[in-house]
Amino acid sequence: MSTDTSGVGSTPSTTVPSSADVVVIGAGIVGNSVAYHLAELGWRNIVLLDKGPLPDPGGSTGHASNFIFPVDHSKEITALTLESMRQYEKLGTITTCGGIEVARNSERVEELRRRLASSKAWGIPSELITPERVAQLVPFIDPSVILAGFWTPSVAVVDPLQTGALMREQAVAHGALTVSANTEVTGISTERGRVTAIHTDRGDISTDRIVVACGVWSPRIAQMAGATIPLTPAVHQMMDVGPIPELASTGTEIAYPIVRDMDTLMYERQSGADLEIGSYAHRPILHEPDEIPSIEAAALSPTQLPFTQDDFDPQLEDALELFGSILNEPGAGVRHAINGLLSVTPDGAPVLGESPEVGGLWSAAAVWIKEGPGVGRMLAEWMSGETPEIDLHGADIARFYPHQRTKHHVVARANEGFNKIYGIVHPREQWESNRRQRLSPFYAREVERGAKFFEVGGWERPHWYESNRPLVEEFGVPDRPHEWDARWWSPISNAEHLAMRERAAMIDLTAFAQFDVSGPGALDYLQHMVMAQVDKAVGRLIYTPVLAPNGGFRSDLTIIRLDEDSFRVITGGADGARDSSWFRSHLPSDGSVAFEDITSAVCTLGLWGPKARDILSATTPDDVSNEAFGFGTAKRIVVDGVPVLALRVSYVGDLGWELHAPFEHGQRLWDAIAAAGEPHGIVPAGIGVYGTTGRLEKGYRLMGAELDSEYNAVEAGLALPKVKSADFIGKEAYVAARESGPAATLCTLAVDDHTSASGIARYPQGGEPIMTRDGERIVDRKGRGSYVTTAGSAPSLGTYLLMAYLPPEHAAEGERLLVEYMAEQYPVTVARVGRTPLFDPDDTRMKS
């Protein structure tokens, strides 16, 4: 049944098994880990294939520099890394050496201070150290070149090939795994949109599940099934310089901390007698997956391409500057230099999960050595029908809209993103390439008004309007004194907010993803998909969480009952592709439910503020009084001749409507509202108001910020008074959560004092740790640290708010705590526990 695979000298079976429960393609760190964890979870008849030989089949795992810096600003990536480190530790394939990220300029020092907040938020001991201390830890560095270091003692190097071999061995020992090396996949068969078989040069395997863990080759393998895995192979240059007596004399692979020279986008690590130098500073060098040389044709390995010296030359001088004392050593030469291939995705995150294009085809691609083992476990849990322990929404392959899966987009963003790998990336930073993909019908009007566009899901959305700059003075909105806090932000947003609260605002919400769900099975289907009661009167709308099987959040969205058997589902643009994939994958097979994505057919204009009714009634013959058109209902009305589906709902807490119209009527709708609003002082407002200031004042939660699969509805304060009788995904866990009570509760905190040590006001941006007044990290009983999920101004409250989950002992209004930002601590007070809004707590404004 199983084949010995313990390394060199193993015998690949001459033919592959004729059927399998799952076939994993790719025996790099990811494929091995997926196979191993599937076996651990009880899967049998697992086949692991690789075109190359074992233990190093020639992919990126074989030439990676194998070090792990655990601290990342992303919670998801950090969690995957920490889980991976636990696995490497368990297998004895990790060597802890410590690591230092050094700063050569003051902007990077600030970034390291910001990094300190992330390390505290995710519970990883790190500290900022002086150049002298750096030189104590790494005696051959020139401390005069640097200003500071970010020291993480837990930084380590690992052996991913040995790890993979041990994982295979254990899976084989379970009697669960057959390994076939030197086996080339030649095709994948599908029927009715699902995989049915895989074809290899050693025979065919019938299977309904395939995992593509092929690294840089993943797009090519997925293409065999008619699916896309959006990544591109890109070059990462590295060289080994040695022998260096000072390193050789340690007699070990690594005795000194690894140094990341962040400002030159390079790293240097000891590798035995050599110093390995890697760079992300060179021009992006992208390759085609189809044009990677074969194992036989490659001089070293398929993913170790010929070194292109010219690209590296500028880095030589940078390296000599920092490590001159050893690199100038007589006899130390460049012993090995490669253009190593790694995978780059359009947004820099991994590509994990079942393909939304082909059922049963799972992607486990674009994963670094530091995340590989953890990704394997999460994917195995996911494939077993569980909710992965770590929320993976940022890595979900379903996050890509169709245009984001194109080579056009992948190449454009990979070119732009490559140098961000070690760059200083602002949390609100916008991409510049391949913009203007999806434009609402209001776009021309928005450009006329000087909209500053941010992108979501390929849509261009105004974040604020320069035409509103006079409002800043009118409302006396203060600016933010520090450039970092003010980057990708404008006081105009706060002014737009105040104008909305006083008069009215129109907000482009066309980026919503919208689905029409209809048919005799529609009600039962939606009842099964979401937490809230869907069986409401026609014309009612509901807001509901969509739960994952573990009771955590999958999504949150609005459902309108248009007719007995007809519903509209409206969800955020950021998560529309994931939601679409989730809903489609759960459709009944009997055809009783029709699911139609109508996003491209509908435009949406939000109209909110105390003057909203006056404005709307001036454009429509329909009765929009509170009596005729109450809160939480939908009506079809006509606005200046345009048929509109109007929803009496608000995410900003003011009186008003979402106006949904056929896409091509959009401009007319905009013009009608703008004209009717003019006498009332209407302003266009951007997503800065809709997504942050208005939302925060009302305590509304955002998917991907407050809501993810690691927190449940009780903790988020979104539990409903009653549990509906209908069964739904996550119900069991939801009921259990109601009984056990929250391990942490989502709270809103107000910053009491913004004054930094340098005397200027600073504004946390999100992701920072919340600590006790004694500076202790706060961790709940599930081991989750408290951190800022959203930060932003509350202009109508005259304060600055943070949202964070706090364990019961701290979730008390008036509780005084600290937030750490840029290595300084600021006092905060819990202003609200749970979901009751701070602004207009009784919702009188929006319900009036």
Place this chain on the structure above:
Amino acid sequence: MEVLVCVKRVPAPGAKVPLTDDATEIDTRYLGHTIGPHEECAVEEAVRIVKAHGGSTTVLAVGPGAADEQLRYAIAMGADRGVLVDVGAAELDPQATAAAITHAIGDTRYDLVLFGTESADASHYQVGIRVARALGLPIVGGIKGIEFDSDGDGTADSAADSADSDASSDHTVRLRREVADGVEVYRVPLPAAAAVKEGLNLPRYPSMPGRLKAKKARIDVVPYTPEPGGLRKVRLRQPNDDREEAIVLGHGAAAAPAVVDTLEQIGVIS
């Protein structure tokens, strides 16, 4: 001591040499380029000779403009300057290559001209001999040892200090090569040429300061149009591609008889 080393830009393939569709060229789209191992030894030897005796090392390549990369590699190893005889993309036969080198050398006098004993791709074993003949220099091939009679005068360092390139013409060089039943030593008057073989020395890796120096080093480009005619390549052919596989003979002590059988079969024991 003025030393000239002639090197050739060649593809650096893996186990299998990829060919273009018409099988007339090596498909170099995904290959790097290098100089052959014999030539690396020649560069290393030249650098050592100059360190010991003073003078300078010039490295010369006949090839496309891109051969600049190989010259800079040699300079990074310690050569002082480069000469690129730019003949474009055309592949030259040994006769034309030798003519190009001879043309580029012109009236420049080198005490020692070093070649690899054969190129890493074509292996014609001809260019060194043809150049030496054209220049009227004695040449010996397959060289694995080069010594100067002055080497006995002192250590390499002190020899370098007292080096006098004018006096070097009075020296002879001893060239050593291995033959089936021993070693042949040739004493040759300078100026001379030698075609050297891998094993002559252990070539160094270019240092990082060397790389930086090479980046800025001067490369003289000599345009040259080869004469028509000479050898013509018809096509290249891949040797048969048999996939080899490891066979597990067994596990633990039970595998011993099978191991013995196999060792007998392949003649290791009897």
